[in-house]
Amino acid sequence: MSSIEVNNLQKTFQTKRKAAGMRGSLRALFKPEYTSIEAVRGLSFHMEAGELLGFIGPNGAGKSTTIKILTGILHPSSGDAKVLGFVPWKERQKLAYHIGTVFGQRPQLWYHLPAIDTFMLFGKIYELDDRETKKRIAFLSEAFEIQDLLETPVRKLSLGQRMRCEVAASLLHRPKLLLLDEPSIGLDVVAKQHIRDAIKRMAQEENVGVLLTSHDAGDLEALCRRVIIVNHGQIVYEDKVSNLKRKFLTRKMVEVRYAEEVSPNFSIDGVEILKVGSYGVKLRFDTTKTPVDQVMSHLSQAGELVDITVSDPPLEEVIAKIYQDAQPGMRT
Amino acid sequence: MKKYLSILSMQIINNIAYPGDFLGRSISIATFIFIFAGLWGTTFMIANTDVINGLTFPNMVWYFMMAETLELGRPRINRTISEQVKNGEVAYILNKPYNFLLYHFSAGLGDGAVRMTLNLIVGSIVAWILAGAPPPLLGWLMAFVTLIGAWILHFCFMALIGLAAFVVEETNSFELIYQKLVFILGGFLFPIDMFPTWLQNISYALPFPYMMYAPARLFVKPDVDLFWRMLGGQVFWVAVFVFLLAFVYQRSEKYLTVNGG
Known part of the structure; x- marks a missing residue:
């Protein structure tokens, strides 16, 4: 059963243009010019009930606009969509009982009050009785490890703590579908991991479908089974995450630091040296062409290692590569 | 209903x-009443009369205290809606299972109840010191009843201006025009009794006196x-503006642009 069905969805915004300076301002005042921006261009996809779907792409790709259309906040310019059987922009309030949303850059918790107050308010808004709300709060507090944070004013919480409370609040009414728009934005590694673990647990225990937008490949790897990559409002790739990793996340960046000054010879076939110094080196290689252990043994033979960082290429790079290789709408 | 309460x-x-801020706000009403009492005191003294x-x-x-x-x-x-549209927070207000306008009505009423109660307490103390005993109980009763209609009408205007934010984002200029109309034609600066008859007639034909005067x-x-006349006017204008507001809201939803990612 599908929880989301999207067919040829389009959203065009009209944006006012203005040239620089006073002259431009006056001209815009008397003779305004508008540019049409196609934020979403003919998107079609579906999502199964209980599925964890990653919806990723660079800034301005149309991810957030799509989420806002799917929650009923924005009206599309054309096309159809059904979320849990509801047409979002026509049945927004009915749909709201069944979905949870988190817009990572916007707070939904009342800023000056402790999170517990917002939780209790949401209980009333979603028409839960007080006993049920309290039971649910106790469960979510344990799942998100926020027991000690609930009575602290939200403004006093760190971003990571606040985000855990935000996601927990969005799950209070047991939604069937969670729409997360950049839930890990601005978080440090530990906070990201906390959020991911809790979301994963909730998805498994309560069979909540998760549609996640992010431009962090880590979110995708940790949470999602399937991925849709969008760019310029169009789907450029759609496949299982395991396939994406196999095909595109094969290039690794390794940075090492040595205890003492070394003069190593780093010329290994298939390895690109990005930066080299007396105490370290940064290099990049394709794991399908150059075995990891070959690179690592070469590096460790050069001297005593004190630090090592292995990272994936930025998602933007992966998308650029996918975009280069694929035509819009390419699906595997 | 429970959710709105x-x-x-x-x-x-x-x-x-924030109790400090809460009490600090009362200073402004005390200052304004003090200044206006001084101005009216001088006016009555120069006119050499007890009644104008x-x-x-x-x-x-x-009158000025109220x-x-x-x-x-x-x-x-309107500022809240405009701010929510500009910073994207409107997304959270719209995706909850409640009516957008009733949400703002309830939140605004909660906000207004606190402010008005505090203003009334501080304002009454200052007015009592400067002008003597307060009006009779019937006055308080009539004021309270007409305050409800006045508040709903004000909400409709503010919400209508706020909804313009769905299209134009910034609404301060509209608010300024509205505020000046209430100041003059609504009888804020001068009670309508002070106007020449022709201006009184214009004033009564508009919704503004029912919101302030x-x-x-x-x-x-x-x-x-006067009470029944004012109440009748309020019922009429509330009906007109609630209908207008519902209509405009339905239309403006489609034009909403939520800023940010």
């Missing part, structure tokens, strides 16, 4: 989260005929 009480809790167009000096001070309580106590819902004037000089 919860929003209202949440807003009250939110308002009293049926109103005495204590009437004027208490008008100022309303003016300073009414939340600027009605509770303030009935407060200081309760009058049963």
Whole structure:
């Protein structure tokens, strides 16, 4: 059963243009010019009930606009969509009982009050009785490890703590579908991991479908089974995450630091040296062409290692590569 | 209904989260009443009379106290909506299972209840010191009843201006025009009794006196005929504006642009 069905969805915004300076301002005042921006261009996809779907792409790709259309906040310019059987922009309030949303850059918790107050308010808004709300709060507090944070004013919480409370609040009414728009934005590694673990647990225990937008490949790897990559409002790739990793996340960046000054010879076939110094080196290689252990043994033979960082290429790079290789709408 | 009462009480809790700020706000009403009492005192002294167009000096001070309580106590819902549209927070307001306008009505009422109560307490103390004993109980009763209609009308105007934010984002200029109309034609700066007849007629044909003059004037000089006339006017204008607001909201939803990612 599908929880989301999207067919040829389009959203065009009209944006006012203005040239620089006073002259431009006056001209815009008397003779305004508008540019049409196609934020979403003919998107079609579906999502199964209980599925964890990653919806990723660079800034301005149309991810957030799509989420806002799917929650009923924005009206599309054309096309159809059904979320849990509801047409979002026509049945927004009915749909709201069944979905949870988190817009990572916007707070939904009342800023000056402790999170517990917002939780209790949401209980009333979603028409839960007080006993049920309290039971649910106790469960979510344990799942998100926020027991000690609930009575602290939200403004006093760190971003990571606040985000855990935000996601927990969005799950209070047991939604069937969670729409997360950049839930890990601005978080440090530990906070990201906390959020991911809790979301994963909730998805498994309560069979909540998760549609996640992010431009962090880590979110995708940790949470999602399937991925849709969008760019310029169009789907450029759609496949299982395991396939994406196999095909595109094969290039690794390794940075090492040595205890003492070394003069190593780093010329290994298939390895690109990005930066080299007396105490370290940064290099990049394709794991399908150059075995990891070959690179690592070469590096460790050069001297005593004190630090090592292995990272994936930025998602933007992966998308650029996918975009280069694929035509819009390419699906595997 | 329960959810809207919860929003209202949440807003009250939110308002009293900072007691310092909460009390600091009262200073402005005390200052304004002090200045206006001085101006009216001088006017009555120069005119060498105790009554101007049926109103005495204590009437004027208490009238202004009630008008100022309303003016300073009414939340600027248009600014809240405009800010929410600009910073993207409107996304969270719209995706909850409640009516967008009733949400703002409840939150605004919670905000207004706290501000108006505080203004009324501080304003009454200052007015009592400067102009003597407060108006009779009937005045308080009539003011309270007409305050409800005045508040709903004000909400409709502010919400209509706020909804313009769905299209134009910034609404301060509209608010300024509205505020000046209430200041002059609504009887905030001068009770409508002070106007020449032709201006009084224009004023009564518009919704503004029912939002400001009605509770303030009935407060200081309760009058049963005027009370029913004002109440009738409020019912008429509330019906017109609630209908208009619902219509505009339905239309403007489609034009919303939520800023940010």
